[in-house]
Amino acid sequence: MAKPKVFVTRAVPDKGLDLVKQFCDADIWPESTPPSREVILAHVRGVDGIYCLLTDRIDGEVLDAAGPQLKVVSNMAVGFDNIDVPAATARKIPVGNTPDVLTEATADFAFGLMLTAGRRMQEGEQYVRAGKWQTWDPMLLLGVDFARSTLGIVGFGRVGKALARRAAGFDMKVIYYDPMARPDRDIKASSVDFETLLRESDFISLHTPLTAETRHLINAEAFAEMKPNCVLVNTSRGPVIDLDALYQALKNHQIFAAGLDVTDPEPLPLDSPLLTLENIVICPHIASASKSTREKMALMAAKNLISGLKGEYLPNCVNPEVYAK
Numbered sequence: 001m002a003k004p005k006v007f008v009t010r011a012v013p014d015k016g017l018d019l020v021k022q023f024c025d026a027d028i029w030p031e032s033t034p035p036s037r038e039v040i041l042a043h044v045r046g047v048d049g050i051y052c053l054l055t056d057r058i059d060g061e062v063l064d065a066a067g068p069q070l071k072v073v074s075n076m077a078v079g080f081d082n083i084d085v086p087a088a089t090a091r092k093i094p095v096g097n098t099p100d101v102l103t104e105a106t107a108d109f110a111f112g113l114m115l116t117a118g119r120r121m122q123e124g125e126q127y128v129r130a131g132k133w134q135t136w137d138p139m140l141l142l143g144v145d146f147a148r149s150t151l152g153i154v155g156f157g158r159v160g161k162a163l164a165r166r167a168a169g170f171d172m173k174v175i176y177y178d179p180m181a182r183p184d185r186d187i188k189a190s191s192v193d194f195e196t197l198l199r200e201s202d203f204i205s206l207h208t209p210l211t212a213e214t215r216h217l218i219n220a221e222a223f224a225e226m227k228p229n230c231v232l233v234n235t236s237r238g239p240v241i242d243l244d245a246l247y248q249a250l251k252n253h254q255i256f257a258a259g260l261d262v263t264d265p266e267p268l269p270l271d272s273p274l275l276t277l278e279n280i281v282i283c284p285h286i287a288s289a290s291k292s293t294r295e296k297m298a299l300m301a302a303k304n305l306i307s308g309l310k311g312e313y314l315p316n317c318v319n320p321e322v323y324a325k
Contacts (some may be wrong), residue, residue, distance in 0.1 A: 002025070006024045007047045012294075014298075020306075035056070044070075058075075081209065100158060101293060118144045150202045150203070153178075155176075161189075175189065175201065204232050214237075234258075246274070247274055250274075266284075266285060
């Protein structure tokens with residue numbers, strides 16, 4: 001019996017890829033950079049499944065190019081704004097993602113960005129490498145305090161709550177804005193409106209999905225409400241922040257510093273004015289990049305893919321309505 005055909009848009013950790021190869025006739029894109037639109041449209045033709053990453057736009061055109069035999073789209077990410085889910089649902093195609101598994105790694109990284117930007121660690125490291133360190137200086141690279149400061153979390157889902165748990169160890173007051181979140185008795189945090197969060201937070205960490213409502217949620221008006229000592233961190237999606245407004249806020253010292261793991265676009269162009277600033281830390285979308293986390297993500301995406309190919313319920317499905325009779 002012939003194996004189902006699938007297109008895998010990038011090489012992923014072996015724990016996931018080996019399972020895909022075992023069950024499928026897999027066409028794996030070999031390059032380290034994402035396949036172009038034209039490549040995706042060509043390689044999905046006739047496949048039964050698509051195993052993709054958040055860098056790949058999977059919309060109605062791609063789904064139709066694959067053909068009516070397409071059974072599943074599996075995204076190796078917790079977010080799925082790269083996929084036109086309504087288009088998949090209209091075609092009765094389940095879409096899988098990889099929630100939970102990257103929660104702890106992402107929360108660790110978000111807190112690391114807060115520390116790095118707030119205590120100016122990157123500037124200090126560059127200072128040493130440039131040969132500027134001559135003596136202990138009581139006024140050198142002064143940062144902001146964490147203990148008993150206020151952390152504002154935008155988006156109080158799994159990662160936001162995990163970050164709140166970490167903040168407890170620093171004796172931080174935690175407030176959050178998330179109209180959809182339910183209180184968690186195990187976490188000491190208070191729900192506030194968005195404007196209150198902006199005004200009261202010493203640190204703001206973004207953990208919201210990208211939607212029409214959250215695109216440029218952090219804009220010039222938002223920066224105007226923030227404290228001048230505020231440190232802003234984003235490990236969610238790049239377009240949640242208006243980067244032009246962020247540049248002005250950092251340059252004019254409306255806020256103290258920022259730490260970004262995501263940008264808009266990605267990668268950030270080398271001529272971006274943000275790269276001329278010292279009070280920002282920018283990383284290449286690596287918040288979930290621990291070895292074990294990426295292996296678990298790859299394996300979870302493989303299991304979603306194979307379940308879909310078998311006609312079974314996906315273990316993690318973002319559009320379960322496709323199963324409704």
